[in-house]
Structures are given as C-alpha cells and as structure tokens.
Amino acid sequence: MSVHAFDMLCRAVEETDAGRTDTARRWLDKLRGLIAPEKVGDDFLYLLYHDALARRIGNCQDERDNLYLRRFERPQIELFDLMARHMPAVTLAGRIGGALLADHLAGRDTATLMSVGIGSGGQEAAVLTELASRGQAPGRLTVIGVDPAVDSLHQAERSIRDTRVPLDFHHVPRFAEHMTEEDWDLVRRAPRPLVVNAAFALHHLRDNASGTDERSAFLAKLRDAEPDVLVLCEPDSDHHRVALPERFRNSWRHFHPVFRLIDALDVSAADRNAMKLFFRREVVDIVGTADDEERYERHEPAGTWLARLRGAGFRPMPAPAESVSETIPPAFIRQDPDSVRIGFDGESILAVIHAVPAHG
Known part of the structure; x- marks a missing residue:
C-alpha cells in the first residue's frame, strides 16, 4: 500500500473531524479503489479504518466488503482463544x-x-x-x-x-x-x-x-x-483525550506493528485474518464513534x-x-x-x- 493511500486516509480523517462529510466520502471512495484486502500487507488494516470512518459518517461499506469481512468472523470466545494461543x-x-x-x-x-x-x-x-x-x-x-x-x-x-x-x-x-x-x-x-x-x-x-x-x-x-x-x-498508545486526527495517527502507530506481528506468525491466512478482525471493534470505537462520550477504548x-x-x-x-x-x-x-x-x-x-x- 502506497504512501499516497495513507495520505488519502489522513485526508478522510481530517475532513470527517471538520464535519465536511461529503469531502470525507470522496476521499474514502478514492481510498477504497486502492484497497485489496485479500493481499498480504497493510490492506486489511486500511479496510478496517475505511469501515470505521464510513460507519461514522453514515456511508456503510458495500456488500462486497461486508462479505469479505464475514468470511473471517468467529464467535468472540474463539477469537480470544486464537489470540491467547x-x-x-x-x-x-x-x-x-x-x-x-x-x-x-x-x-x-x-x-x-x-x-x-x-x-x-x-x-x-x-x-x-x-x-x-x-x-x-x-x-x-x-x-x-x-x-x-x-x-x-x-x-x-x-x-x-x-x-x-x-x-x-x-x-x-x-x-x-x-x-x-x-x-x-x-x-x-x-x-x-x-x-x-x-x-x-x-x-x-x-x-x-x-x-x-x-x-x-x-x-x-x-x-x-x-x-x-x-x-x-x-x-x-494514546486514545484517551486527544482529538480525532491525533487519535487516528496514534492508533495507526499502535495497530500497524500489531498487524505486522500477526503477518509474521506461522499460522494459516484464515487465522491471521480472524486475529486481525479481533481488532475491528477497537478501530471502530477509536475512530468510528462520533459521540466522544460513547468511546470505550481509551x-x-x-x-x-x-x-x-x-x-x-x-x-x-x-x-x-x-x-x-x-x-x-x-x-x-x-x-x-x-x-x-x-x-x-x-x-x-x-x-x-x-x-x-x-x-x-
């Protein structure tokens, strides 16, 4: 995934924070055209951030993305066990x-x-x-x-x-x-x-x-x-009292090495993606929750x-x-x-x- 794609994600975050949702949607649409989550690399993480911001501004993902993520959904207890092992x-x-x-x-x-x-x-x-x-x-x-x-x-x-x-x-x-x-x-x-x-x-x-x-x-x-x-x-990491743009960058610096660590594990691709999906709720909470009082992962x-x-x-x-x-x-x-x-x-x-x- 290119630096250009990260810049698009940053722009989408900044426009969302400024309340310019139409512009944010346009940046998200451009970003989505670059994401191929089935590839090894950062694309799965980009997809989770795209999903979180789309939820925040009421621009839900298309059925293709939902189907892709559902392939790796498992009961939370199974995900906990997978992470622990x-x-x-x-x-x-x-x-x-x-x-x-x-x-x-x-x-x-x-x-x-x-x-x-x-x-x-x-x-x-x-x-x-x-x-x-x-x-x-x-x-x-x-x-x-x-x-x-x-x-x-x-x-x-x-x-x-x-x-x-x-x-x-x-x-x-x-x-x-x-x-x-x-x-x-x-x-x-x-x-x-x-x-x-x-x-x-x-x-x-x-x-x-x-x-x-x-x-x-x-x-x-x-x-x-x-x-x-x-x-x-x-x-x-720092996701407590900081504004959305800084919170996003802090969370990226946190989850990016987490996902690279998962990619380095000797497990099946399905298990790797399921482990990554474990963090979907956290990404949604940190950057996708519009009401700051409702955020839980601080x-x-x-x-x-x-x-x-x-x-x-x-x-x-x-x-x-x-x-x-x-x-x-x-x-x-x-x-x-x-x-x-x-x-x-x-x-x-x-x-x-x-x-x-x-x-x-």
Missing part, C-alpha cells in the same frame, strides 16, 4: 503478569487477590493452578472479582474454584469507577496481603460528567486500601500510567528477572526500570507495570 504479545503479557502475581501469593497462609475486569478468570485460574502444582498455593484465598458482567463473574468463580484452592469469592458487579463505599470497605477489610491485578481494564474508565479524572481517583482509592502490590497491564501511553501511579502514591518497581519469561519471536521484551515493554520491530505495543505503595 498465537499472539506473542498477549501470551507474554499474561505470563509476566501472572508470574508477578504468583510471587506475591506463593506460600501465604492467607491472601486476597482483587482482580479488576476479571472477565472469565482465566489468568487468575492459571496462576493458582501453577502455584498448586508447585505446592505453593495460599492456604486460603479471598478473591474480589470486579466486572460489570454478572455472567463473567459467575464463570470466573467457577474457573477459580476448579483449581481446588480453598477460597472465598466476592462478586463486585460494577465498573471499577462505580465501586461503592461498601465495596471499598470489603477491600480494606480483606485478609492481607492484598494483591491487585488490573489487566486491560483501567483504560475503559472515562472522566465523569463533572470532569473528574476517574483513573487517578480509582488509583488513589486503591492506594488508600494499602495493597501489597498492583500488577497493571495496558496497551501502550488507551494511554505507559508513561502516563506510570505518572498516574506515582501521583496516587505508588512506586513502580523493576520486574524481578525470574518473572520475565523468555521472549516469543518475533515479539520482543524490553525490561525498563519501571516497566516491561512488549512489542514488535522496535515499537512498544503493551506494558506490564509492577507497582507497590510508596512510603514517606
């Missing part, structure tokens, strides 16, 4: 985050694991299964699962109970920013150490109607609960998360060497003093941060 960045983030959690839970008589955005509890169950296999599972574990999806909380409890580790499971069926004072009392009263996992969850927090920074407010409340450690995993750079943590009273720590697994080519791992970066071809895609309360 084949996407090195996701696998490495799970391994490193899990090893950090395990370090703080191993051999404890009692402990509390609070998981923000627990989902189906797969990572937590894997950590406990590994500890049990080593004879280092906590004697009794309290789990506080925070997730707005009630069905996910029930699945997480089943998954974690299947590890046979004695536990008490508490459901907090809310978004993290909507946790009540009773919820926070539960966290404060929970058995120590308090180990907190926040994997791909906190970037969903949005500023409230009065402009309160919900992310910093949440981290401050968490710090007041005196956790032993917080393990934070987040995409390393990633921030690792440096911003580190600043938030320090401002809330946490101290980011180097990850112990034994918790950082060997890389999975073609991805890379970079150990910084305050984080672990995971990426491809020199570009950071994800960050895992290991933070403890700062004292004094």
Whole structure:
C-alpha cells in the first residue's frame, strides 16, 4: 500500500473531524479503489479504518466488503482463544503478569487477590493452578472479582474454584469507577496481603460528567486500601483525550506493528485474518464513534500510567528477572526500570507495570 493511500486516509480523517462529510466520502471512495484486502500487507488494516470512518459518517461499506469481512468472523470466545494461543504479545503479557502475581501469593497462609475486569478468570485460574502444582498455593484465598458482567463473574468463580484452592469469592458487579463505599470497605477489610491485578481494564474508565479524572481517583482509592502490590497491564498508545486526527495517527502507530506481528506468525491466512478482525471493534470505537462520550477504548501511553501511579502514591518497581519469561519471536521484551515493554520491530505495543505503595 502506497504512501499516497495513507495520505488519502489522513485526508478522510481530517475532513470527517471538520464535519465536511461529503469531502470525507470522496476521499474514502478514492481510498477504497486502492484497497485489496485479500493481499498480504497493510490492506486489511486500511479496510478496517475505511469501515470505521464510513460507519461514522453514515456511508456503510458495500456488500462486497461486508462479505469479505464475514468470511473471517468467529464467535468472540474463539477469537480470544486464537489470540491467547498465537499472539506473542498477549501470551507474554499474561505470563509476566501472572508470574508477578504468583510471587506475591506463593506460600501465604492467607491472601486476597482483587482482580479488576476479571472477565472469565482465566489468568487468575492459571496462576493458582501453577502455584498448586508447585505446592505453593495460599492456604486460603479471598478473591474480589470486579466486572460489570454478572455472567463473567459467575464463570470466573467457577474457573477459580476448579483449581481446588480453598477460597472465598466476592462478586463486585460494577465498573471499577462505580465501586461503592461498601465495596471499598470489603477491600480494606480483606485478609492481607492484598494483591491487585488490573489487566486491560483501567483504560475503559472515562472522566465523569463533572470532569473528574476517574483513573487517578480509582488509583488513589486503591492506594488508600494499602495493597501489597498492583500488577497493571495496558496497551501502550494514546486514545484517551486527544482529538480525532491525533487519535487516528496514534492508533495507526499502535495497530500497524500489531498487524505486522500477526503477518509474521506461522499460522494459516484464515487465522491471521480472524486475529486481525479481533481488532475491528477497537478501530471502530477509536475512530468510528462520533459521540466522544460513547468511546470505550481509551488507551494511554505507559508513561502516563506510570505518572498516574506515582501521583496516587505508588512506586513502580523493576520486574524481578525470574518473572520475565523468555521472549516469543518475533515479539520482543524490553525490561525498563519501571516497566516491561512488549512489542514488535522496535515499537512498544503493551506494558506490564509492577507497582507497590510508596512510603514517606
């Protein structure tokens, strides 16, 4: 795909942002004439951005494109499984985050694991299964699962109970920013150490109607609960408060290496395209959502998360060497003093941060 095509996409974004939808449609039509998504390369990513902008301005894709994308659609649970099995960045983030959690839970008589955005509890169950296999599972574990999806909380409890580790499971069926004072009392009263996992969850927090920074407010409340450690995993990009043109360019710099990493994997073409389609919702959310209040994928750079943590009273720590697994080519791992970066071809895609309360 040529530089000229990228310029067309940029023009379409700028015209959309300026409200000149007729001109934006003309740029999108020109761009579509250059896209051949069945080819190996950037065309599939161009198609997703074309789709997102067309949705935003009410210029839906033609049936040919819809049929092409539907060829690779699979149930979301299958896409999650495909990503977990084949996407090195996701696998490495799970391994490193899990090893950090395990370090703080191993051999404890009692402990509390609070998981923000627990989902189906797969990572937590894997950590406990590994500890049990080593004879280092906590004697009794309290789990506080925070997730707005009630069905996910029930699945997480089943998954974690299947590890046979004695536990008490508490459901907090809310978004993290909507946790009540009773919820926070539960966290404060929970058995120590308090180990907190926040994997791909906190970037969903949005500023409230009065402009309160919900992310910093949440981290401050968490710090007041005196956790032993917080393990934070987040995409390393900026789609939070920036205007559409900058948000588009940031997202392109993020997804372009992600898609090149997928193209470098030893999997079938159908699986590669299905994995790429996994990110369709994110691209649509980031650039295709006209109402800024409705956007959900609000990633921030690792440096911003580190600043938030320090401002809330946490101290980011180097990850112990034994918790950082060997890389999975073609991805890379970079150990910084305050984080672990995971990426491809020199570009950071994800960050895992290991933070403890700062004292004094």
